[in-house]
Amino acid sequence: MAPAVGDPALPSAPPPAQRPALRRTGRPTSVPRLSPGVPRASRAIRRRQTVIAYLFLAPTLLFFLVFLVLPLLFAALLALSRWTGFDLSDIRPVGMANFADLFAHGSTFLTPILTNTLLYAFGTVVLALCGALVIAHCVNRLRFRGFWRTLYFLPLVTTVVAVGNVWKYMYEPGGLINGVLNGLGLPSLAFLQDPDTALPSVIVVQAWASTGSAILILTAGLTAIPGVYYEAAELDGAGDRTIFWRITLPLLRPSLLFVCLTQFIAGLQSFALINVMTGDGGPGDATNVAALEMYQQAFRYGDWGIAGAAAFVLFLVIAVITALQLWLFRRKDEEA
């Protein structure tokens, strides 16, 4: 049986007396406990150092408290209350009623809003990841890699409003894309007006806009793969396809995981692009997503309780999907 890490039997493990004190979690504490024999003055110095450390940390902790913890608690409070948004003394607790309303018969939150959100995120990730992988693979074999990376990164530094409006004009009945279709003898398509094409049309734009960051990360990942693997594969007579599937892709997994996670979370939280391109999530509810619905509930309808409950449901969805992705990638790692 292989010795466990930290086993005293291992030659590299220090004797118990020299190891830092362990808490119940088994993790070593950063500051070893002082034995009773340590002079009082030394303890005072240590205490003062701790106080100073916390003082240095205070601005950051305060920032997190004000902008993260308090809003989170307030959102939790709102999710369990009814509030119109005008008067803080008018917050009335309603228990789980908001969650029940969200999933009541006839409510549009589960279908189509949450479904649209998942489709939007999934579609964006698939398109952006596949596109980025192909482009990164090509860019990695080109000269002037920096130039190409910068070129593909440009959509990311453009504001969402500009991107959304440009694509909106291109999708219009007399726009560029329909002009090309007409030029090929094909009839015009009502991209953003037809409920069947509206969501895919926006997904394409989101994927296009987020491909740049994915390319950047994937090219960095590709560069980090040691060349010896490729040399060995070539010596063994492996073809390009085999090298890509058996060497490049497995060794790129950490970068892929990162891209996958961040793009999925961004897709689930997306709001601005849809707001610019289809306004209220139309036609009908064809492009309505959870973040847009939350905004409408809170700021247009004055129903902050429903908005808070929707935010928590979305948070839960994001947490579950993220955990699922992590688990899948880790399992693949273990299999590898």
Place this chain on the structure above:
Amino acid sequence: MKRRTFVGRAVGGTAGGITSRLASRMASGLASLMTNGAMARAVASGGALSGLAGCTAPGNEALREGGGGREEEGRGGAGPVTLTVLTHYANEPLKSALQGAVDAWNAGAGMGVGVGPGAGGARADADADAETARRRIQVRTTAVAFPDLLTTYMVRQAAGQEPDILHPYCLWTGQLVRAGVLRPAPPEVARQIRRNYSAAAVAGASVDGTLYGYPTEVQTYCLYYNKRLLHAAGIAGPPRTCEELEDAAYRTARRDRHGNTLVQGFGLSRSDDSTVVGQTLALLAARGGRFLTPDGRRTALGSPAGRAVLDLEHRLIERGAADPGVSLFKAFPAGQVAMAINAGWWTASLRNVMGASYREVGVAPVPGRTADDRGTLATGFLMGVNARSKHPQEAWEFLRWLNAAKVPANGSKAGGAVGKPVHGAGRSWQGQSLVTRMSALQVSVGSMTGRADDMRTLLLELAGATSVDPNLRPFLDALHYAAAEPNGPRAQQTKTLLRKNIEEVWTGRTPVDAALRTLSRQVDQELSRPY
């Protein structure tokens, strides 16, 4: 507990402004949620914040019609008072028009006819007293773009930075009243409004029979048509019935070989809620239908009139006479739409955009089932006083001056807005027609108020002198028969649900009957939820 109180005081004493007010509201808000002893005591100690900040939420008992319980605050002090008005008049020409009136008030322009405390022989003295008292009241306006208006009210109210006078869209009246933001109009103001304004204007500014402010601009919906396109299709005049409208739409519509729209016979646009819902509800009203039952508790769109209107819209799209994908606001001025239903404000916009081509634009009543049917939709805004205003009496005084005091109409387009006061009663004085400043202001920017007598004076009697657009006349006539947009506490939600279901029909995704059933279920469920 002592420690908490100390912290609370420290915050209240040092932060001031928004922070302390926000803290006080959070403290009182949380207090209402706490029932257990420890937490309640903690919040009670935090209540010191509320006292230090000097603001508490008004009790509902102070919101009865009659001006509320804070009138004495406004009456008491003799020091200068600055009233704040938060409006959506952020762009020209509305911004300058309102600012002109406010500047006139701040400079001490007269009170006008029939609203000052003076009456009969003592009028001059009383007016002088009123002038003296009023000179201490200054008004400051803040404007935000309309899409940001409700959000701004919300944020400022929650932060304790609320304006004294609000200028909201009537659709939000129920929402604002239920949230305790709007103060009921004093009885004499309410009587005056009911007597002088159209029923739709009064309904838009009321909730459950209680008036909450002066209706300002009122928008009625009519049929805009392009004379040139109708004439080219061999149609002599605007359609008077729905059948004529449908026929004219098919005859004027044109598409290219790729299916791209060249001319829409009837412009159905999904630019926003108001465009989608406005044109549908106007057609519905013209056929005698309505969106909600009179008590506002259930949907009534499932009627034969509702079904007929949605069927008509679906047919127009399916047969290529309408294309919701094309922006109506670009296509109509470009002469690519033969007919469209929209509100009165559009006339001024079209005049500016189209220039000489505006001659081709005509306006007619919305076609109904028969040529004699009359019905349409009215939307609008109101000016009301904040329930938290510390100077409600002064605020109502300013609103009376702006919306009820009569001044000579002729002289200049802004004359009514800043004109000098006159003594007398009725619609004329020394041969001059009298109107309110708000009516003059609205007409000067191509809009209207719900005061039919003022509108007749400004749009018809003085039309020759001031070249007022004759296309406004159908909108003026519509003031008499238009129905107000529903404005209950969940009006915005129901309007959005209506918009979504109309679009489902337009896109052919849902048949009319199924969309009406879904709409009824969704709207009824929404209306039954407690607010």
